[in-house]
Amino acid sequence: MSQSPQPPLWQSGREQLRLLAHALRTPSHPPTAVLASARNPWLRRLPYVVVFAAIAVLLPVTVTVLSQDYGISGPAAGGLAVAQTAPLLLALTRPLQAWWIVFAADVIGAAAMINGAEGAAGRSWPWTPMVVVGYLLLMALLGLRESRRTLVAVWLATGAASVLFEMIRSDLSDGVWVLLFTLSGAILAVTGALRERGDVQRRLDAQETISEAERARRTLLEERTRIARELHDVVAHHMSVITVQADSAPYRIQGLPAGAREEFGAIAASARESLTEMRRLLSVLRSEETDGELAPQPGIARVQQLVEATVRAGVPAELSLSVDGAPVPQTVDLSAYRIVQEALANVVRHAPGATTRVSLTSDGTHLTVVVVNGPADTASPPGPPLESAGTGHGLVGMRERVRLTGGTLDTGPLPDGGFRVAARLPLTTPEDPNRPRVPESDLDGG
Structure with missing residues (x-):
C-alpha cells in the first residue's frame, strides 16, 4: 500500500525548520571582530571596551545574586556566572558559538532555580536581571554579524525556552520572559538591519570601484x-x-x-x-562610420583656432607660438594639437573664466607645449565644448600620446588654484638603444 504524499504546507514547514536548525549550527561570517574594518583605531577598540566593562560588572553581581537571593551554592553560582558572562568576549569574533554557551548556561541556571523555589519566589524567573542585560548585549553582537535566518532561529529558540519554562512553573514566572523575548527581537531587528545596510553599502562601493577601473580601462583602450x-x-x-x-x-x-x-x-x-x-x-x-575621419588631421597650424574657440567659450586665453622653421613630424604635430585641445577643454569644463596661457616653442630637437590656467572665475558659467571631434579623455589621452612619441608630460595643480600641463615632444627620432619602444599591442589598440 503506497504512502500518501505529505501536504505541501507540512513539507514547507519542515524545510524551514531544517534551514533554521542549519543556521543555528553554521556561522554566516568569518571569525573577524566587530568593527574590524573601521578606519579609526579607537572605534575598532570600542567593542572590546564595552564587553570588558560588561563582564567586569555582570560577573561579580551574578555570583552574589545567585548565591544570596536565589539560594544557589557558591561554586555553582560561580560556574553559572562565568558561563553566562565570559562568552561575551568570544561573541566579538564568534557570536553564534558564544550564543550557544550563554543560552545553555541561562537554561541550566533557570532549571537550577526551580530546585530552590523558595529563593526564586517573588524574584525574576526564569531569567535574572543580569541574564537579561548580558543576553541583550549578546543579541546586539549577534545581529551585527549573522544572517537574517540565523537571527530568526536564535529569536525563536529564545522564545521556545521561555515558553517551556512558563509551562513548567508558571507560578514562579513574573513575565520577564516576555520582556526578554520582545527586547531581543527588537535588538536583533535593528542590528540586523544595520548589518544588511552595511553589506549593501560595501557591495556598492566594491561595484563602483570595479566600474571605475573598467571605465578607466575602457577609456585607455578607446584612446589607444x-x-x-x-x-x-x-x-x-x-x-x-x-x-x-x-x-x-x-x-x-x-x-x-x-x-x-x-x-x-x-x-x-x-x-x-x-x-x-x-x-x-x-x-x-x-568601423563603417568613419566619415568624420576622412578630413585631414589637425596640427599646430590649427591651434590658433582652438584658442579663439576658447575665447568664444568665455575663457580669456592667449597664445604664444614659436615653431617657425622647425620641421615637425606629423605624429608630433597631431599630438601637440590634441594635447592643447584636451587642456583647453578641461579649462572650459572645470575652470570657466580662468585666465589661460598656451605656449608652443621648439629648440630644433624638442617641441614644448605648455597650457597654464589660473583659478576658475566663479561668476562664469561652464562654456560649450571646443570641438566635437575631441577625444574627451583628458589626462589619460595626453599621457598615451606623449608616451607614443617618446616625450614627457608634467601635469598638476598650481598654488594659486590653477592647473598646468606641460609636454615635451621630440622632433627627431634619437638613435638611442635605451629609448623605450612602444609595444605592438599599443599600436593595435590592445
Whole structure:
C-alpha cells in the first residue's frame, strides 16, 4: 500500500525548520571582530571596551545574586556566572558559538532555580536581571554579524525556552520572559538591519570601484584605438609616397642601371607589402562610420583656432607660438594639437573664466607645449565644448600620446588654484638603444 504524499504546507514547514536548525549550527561570517574594518583605531577598540566593562560588572553581581537571593551554592553560582558572562568576549569574533554557551548556561541556571523555589519566589524567573542585560548585549553582537535566518532561529529558540519554562512553573514566572523575548527581537531587528545596510553599502562601493577601473580601462583602450587610427593614417601616407616614388623613379631618372631599377622595384614591393600588413592588422579598428575621419588631421597650424574657440567659450586665453622653421613630424604635430585641445577643454569644463596661457616653442630637437590656467572665475558659467571631434579623455589621452612619441608630460595643480600641463615632444627620432619602444599591442589598440 503506497504512502500518501505529505501536504505541501507540512513539507514547507519542515524545510524551514531544517534551514533554521542549519543556521543555528553554521556561522554566516568569518571569525573577524566587530568593527574590524573601521578606519579609526579607537572605534575598532570600542567593542572590546564595552564587553570588558560588561563582564567586569555582570560577573561579580551574578555570583552574589545567585548565591544570596536565589539560594544557589557558591561554586555553582560561580560556574553559572562565568558561563553566562565570559562568552561575551568570544561573541566579538564568534557570536553564534558564544550564543550557544550563554543560552545553555541561562537554561541550566533557570532549571537550577526551580530546585530552590523558595529563593526564586517573588524574584525574576526564569531569567535574572543580569541574564537579561548580558543576553541583550549578546543579541546586539549577534545581529551585527549573522544572517537574517540565523537571527530568526536564535529569536525563536529564545522564545521556545521561555515558553517551556512558563509551562513548567508558571507560578514562579513574573513575565520577564516576555520582556526578554520582545527586547531581543527588537535588538536583533535593528542590528540586523544595520548589518544588511552595511553589506549593501560595501557591495556598492566594491561595484563602483570595479566600474571605475573598467571605465578607466575602457577609456585607455578607446584612446589607444584612436591613436592607432591616426598613426595608421600618418604611416600609410608616407608609405604610399615611398611606393609612388619608388615605382616612378625609373621613369623620372634617366640612365638608371638595371641594378638600381631592381632596387627601386624591391623598395616599392616592400612598401606595398608593409601597407597591406598594416591595414590587415588595423582593419579591426576601422568601423563603417568613419566619415568624420576622412578630413585631414589637425596640427599646430590649427591651434590658433582652438584658442579663439576658447575665447568664444568665455575663457580669456592667449597664445604664444614659436615653431617657425622647425620641421615637425606629423605624429608630433597631431599630438601637440590634441594635447592643447584636451587642456583647453578641461579649462572650459572645470575652470570657466580662468585666465589661460598656451605656449608652443621648439629648440630644433624638442617641441614644448605648455597650457597654464589660473583659478576658475566663479561668476562664469561652464562654456560649450571646443570641438566635437575631441577625444574627451583628458589626462589619460595626453599621457598615451606623449608616451607614443617618446616625450614627457608634467601635469598638476598650481598654488594659486590653477592647473598646468606641460609636454615635451621630440622632433627627431634619437638613435638611442635605451629609448623605450612602444609595444605592438599599443599600436593595435590592445
